[in-house]
Amino acid sequence: MKLKITLLIGLIAAAAVLAAACRPGATPEAKPYKETQFLMDTIVEMTAYGPDAENAVKAAFAEIKRLHGISDNFDPASQVSKINQAAGRAKVKADPDLIAMMLRANELADKLEGTFDVTVGPLTELWGIGRKGDFVPAQEDIDRVLPLVNYRLVAIDAAAGTVYLPKEGMKLDLGGIAKGYAVDKAIAILKSRGVSSALVNAGGDVRVIGKRPDGNPWRIGVQHPRNPDAIIAKLSLTDWDTMETSGDYQRYIMKDGVRFSHVLDPRTGRQPRGLASVTVALNNSADGDIFSTALLILGPERGLELLRQFPGVEAIMVAADGKVTLSPGLEGKAEIEK
Template structure:
């Protein structure tokens, strides 16, 4: 019913019942005021919901930024960060009291009861290691501890030191009991390092929480690993840039995250040391104990599954363009942008025409 007709009906009925013009005018004024105020409230609420709530925290050894739109956006973002924090506490191998540290401390001694999320994280990593020819291995802990990138200055271990710990790196030895939520490393000195899986897993969980809180438009950037919900509030897709590995302020490629919602990047520019003019990054080949000699500077995976994206990007960094892209073809729905140390940018066929390159392109 039109507002004018509705108010006219109220006016007529009041006239017939009371015959008091003054009272009728007061009633009409109140009705109109309520309608105006109600309309104004919903207009204000709509405009207010279009404003973002943004928060940044340092967790999981990286800077995480969440931007969300809509009602309850602040509450949703804080709940998502609580989940990041919870999983960080479980997986932080630099914290002697974390559950991952407890597993490492009990290597060769006994099983450790852990959180079900940690069991699932480890299980998925082991399954994917088999499928990716061992290029990703969560038992790489003895090697990452030996290298200590970011913690030991420009220290580079000797081949003898690397050979001494390589026998401890073998994901096939990890024993997982899903029923009792236990994990066991059978050799003393074995160590888990979930750096290639924990952040992606946590981002998936954070996204779930944002959606449960009713968020339909959001962007999560966890140290270059990006995940989105829906589109921007204006209906346009989220456009994301892939960092130039040799220029922290530069972008090598740009694309809209449609129909994908995830971009995961592994690169040699985030954590590394320079020793005698040579770059040594934190990504290690589990088979050799050294940095991969694949000529790759960064790998960005585009898909709809954040948890697997980190595993793929790390594995392709180790395998290199030829073996890595051949392996990726076995997993439909995953696309890649590979930036080589010589500046070439290689894009998989599924991204053809969807990526704007700012550098020189290579074969697809």
């Protein structure tokens, strides 16, 4: 499903290029450098403009690859896996970037009612969405692992550079922050190398630099969660540079007519119901997936209440029946498709 998000971005960008070319006196866009790699379990695309764009993009990809290497809980050699393997036994040395991810995630988890939890690993492993066919765990199995899910128990010593999981069986899963964090680092590298116009799409984690070379803002489409070929909303990234979507249509199984997605409420061990997707617009990719996941779990009413604490973070919430709810800051700015 992430490929569909990529396609929607590409179609809107292509339309913008065509419109610009048809204007009287319009000048052709600068030639971009584009590269695609499969990293962090998704397709990552970069399009950058500038005299050193190619080298800038390659350096940005190298940084994403490095961060993937330390945060991938499916790689037994990664730092996250080593922390998980030492749960209940020992502290483990961790890269400063890994510690920064965890500290930021835990800070927001406190403010988002525990709807985002870096220790959700035992639950994601139990459900195994996408890896266990149409398996749905019994409630007794969920109840058994729930005591292992509690970000407040994690001992993070930033000064010593160590992380400790105090209970055997606890497991970190940084999938909800590592990708966005890596995109932020990639953007910083592109900017440091003189790139003033770029788009990075990491499987739906979209971040831009500046405007398109033709002077128009980057315009991104939001996929309809029940129609993979349709756009349900469009937004120009003028006040924000990041859009991130979480939904129940990206990885899921169907069993007995019920949809079970990969998004889990760490407080209950089960999937949230009601919302099919949440897209957030903000200026920080590392926070994007945290907010979109939390709002998907909380639902529109409680989600809008909590967003009042975070000026500059806006949301497009789509219910399973297609009803769209916008946060106040997007009223008149997001274009809703009928």
